[in-house]
Amino acid sequence: MDPQTPGRLILAATPIGNAEDASPRLRRLLAEADVIAAEDTRRLRALAGRLGVEVRGRVLSHHEHNEQATVGELLAAVAAGSTVLVVSDAGMPAVSDPGFRAVAAAVQAGLPVTAAPGPSAVLTALALSGLPTDRFCFDGFAPRRPGERARAFGLLAREPRTMVFFEAPHRLAAMLADLSAALGADRPAAVARELTKTYEEVRRGTLGELVAWAGDGEVRGEIAVVVGGASDPVEVSEAELVAEVLARVDAGERLKEAVADVALAAGVPKRELYAAALAARGR
Structure with missing residues (x-):
């Protein structure tokens, strides 16, 4: 740790199942990081044990329920020259897991942020x-x-x-x-x-x-x-969109909310659809 030199915030991907998917870089970072922010500290230590890595840095609990409260402590460590590693239970931090708030705050503070990429359930499922x-x-x-x-x-x-x-x-x-x-x-x-x-x-x-x-x-x-995505975009008439809006209103939804949802999905101007729906209700 060097107080004169800002450290780094590093997002590190962990295996989503098979421990053999851990990269050499992840192993090194787990051994060398000054601070490790883990979604579940017990799972982190279990992973380190399977990888044969001795964790020497300070381990902090950093999960969805305390993420906002711990970000300040993580950034203070980075500013003081520490290497702070953020890991989730599996896969890439900040993707449906803690990490986004820490990255956003570090960027705003002008502190270095990088990533040690690796396993991703999103990309693996997509590829298969x-x-x-x-x-x-x-x-x-x-x-x-x-x-x-x-x-x-x-x-x-x-x-x-x-x-x-x-x-x-x-x-x-x-x-x-x-x-x-x-x-x-x-x-x-x-x-x-x-x-x-x-x-x-x-x-x-x-x-x-x-x-x-x-x-x-x-x-x-x-x-x-x-x-799979929609293969052939279907042209929908204004009358059909208005009918969909009114059906949702009849089901208990507010008119403005129904118009906003239908207009967004259809890619049409919200103001025009709202006016058409009002006109149809007044008939």
Whole structure:
């Protein structure tokens, strides 16, 4: 540690299952870092043990519930010349895991930030899905509430890129059913579970087929869902969009919210759709 020289904040990817995927650089950083901010300190020490690495630096708990409170301590260590390593339980920090707030704060403070890239459940699932990989988007975990989840998927019905999601095993069947209802039962998709682990499985098919499969029994493990994008964008008339807005209003949604969602999904001006919906309600 050199107080005269700012240290570095380093985001380091950890194995998503197979410890042999750990890079030599990760091993070195675990051994040399002054401070290690870990999502789960016990899992970090277990990983270090499997890698044969002795952790000499100070280990801090840094997870979604205390991330905002610990960022200041991490940046103070960087400013004092320390090498601060941020790791999640698996994969790349800041991707559906803690790390974003620390990076944003370090950038704002003008402190050095870098990454030691490595395993990623998002990219692994995408590569194994058999679906187009040239353009894709990552949408994280779907909303837990059925109504919010259905609305979120409705906004993605015309998305042309391949989509990647994470999901908990006990919500997978409901998620796939909502995806099928919003995107169509014939939309190609894949469910990847336990990637790089002993019981790795990638189930490919249409959303309708995957709904039937997931409903046959409990699917276990860490899961990523990959869904093909809309192949042929469909031109939708203003009358159809207005009908969709009014149907959502009849179901209890506020007019402005319904217009905003439908306009965003269709790629049309919100103001014009709102005026058309008001005119239709006044008839």
